[in-house]
Amino acid sequence: MDFSVESATATVVESFRDTRDPRLRAVLESLTRYLHAFVREVRPSLAEWNQAIEFLTAVGQTCTDTRQEFILLSDVLGVSMLVETVNAQQTGTAGTVLGPFHMTESPPRALGDSIDLIGGARRCVVSGWVTGGAGEPVGGAQVDVWQCTEEGFYDVQQPDLQPPGNGRGLFTTDDDGRYWFRTVVPSHYPIPTDGPVGRLLEATERHPYRPAHIHFLVTAPGYEELTTHAFVAGSPYVDSDAVFAVKQSLVVDFTESHDESAAAAFGVATPFIHARFDIVLQERL
Structure with missing residues (x-):
């Protein structure tokens, strides 16, 4: 099946079909559906998506033994x-x-x-x-x-x-x-x-x-x-x-x-x- 805007979500969800842990499978399937819906709604450009990846990379690189930037991000987003x-x-x-x-x-x-x-x-x-x-x-x-x-x-x-x-x-x-x-x-x-x-x-x-x-x-x-x-x-x-x-x-x-x-x-x-x-x-x- 060609990967298209219409088929993308079903294709990725199907890729998790052999996941043994039912909770993990449910989480990944739901995450995929919501994340794909977000992309379809916002339609980020390639530059914007790369900027998002760079931002998350910077969040991880800021974490230390005494500072947790990902918790901080989770906090400010509610x-x-x-x-x-x-x-x-x-x-x-x-x-x-x-x-x-x-x-x-x-x-x-x-x-x-x-x-x-x-x-x-x-x-x-x-x-x-x-x-x-x-x-x-x-x-x-x-x-x-x-x-x-x-x-x-x-x-x-x-x-x-x-x-x-x-x-x-x-x-x-x-x-x-x-x-x-x-x-x-x-x-x-x-x-x-x-x-x-x-x-x-x-x-x-x-x-x-x-x-x-x-x-x-x-x-x-x-x-x-x-x-x-x-x-x-x-x-x-x-x-x-x-x-x-x-x-x-x-x-x-x-x-x-x-x-x-x-x-x-x-x-x-x-x-x-x-x-x-x-x-x-x-x-x-």
Whole structure:
């Protein structure tokens, strides 16, 4: 059969007929149909198609051990958040994107430890409970957190200025499902714009900013893994996140406290910023 505009899709789909993995076959067939439909609709010139290939090549070449440009591309196109949403737990805390900076392991820390290793000014305590859908405490849950500094940079972005593991910590909830740690209030920040994704944003006149947030990745036996954020209420760009990840239920008040007893319990001095972020996990079926 001659390869033509009319026969192209059926020809390629048929080429996957002997694929043993049914899921792989289904994915490739669907991908082919949608990609061919895109080409028929847009009718890219050969120069434009080569430009697209060069762009994707540049995205891959920008990836390093501490930078994932393909995740960044997925994020700014809303694909990461869409995948997260279609796979989200049906109950409990809303999920969001992993983001491109979960590239190194968070160091294990004891409850109450500080993840701020450079002495930021806006001292903050984040605390909460991890529970199941029926309100049962989830003791022994792993709560992996990571965030940027007050200036808006992650440790992997400033290896000469920040010690490895700054802004990161792996905590284990106590028997009551409670966790708490000390940190600083993070800043809003731009996603990296010095690569091909940045050039895409510039070409489309989109801003690169994310509102201030702390990342959480929570796991516990018998429960679905949860990736989420605590967004700082009132942060710039909370209504126009460059990666579309904000959900209203995840916007958290970071409130100044003068409570001496609370400060003593958390091991800080007054005044301090306190944010409570409770996390509800969905039981694994």
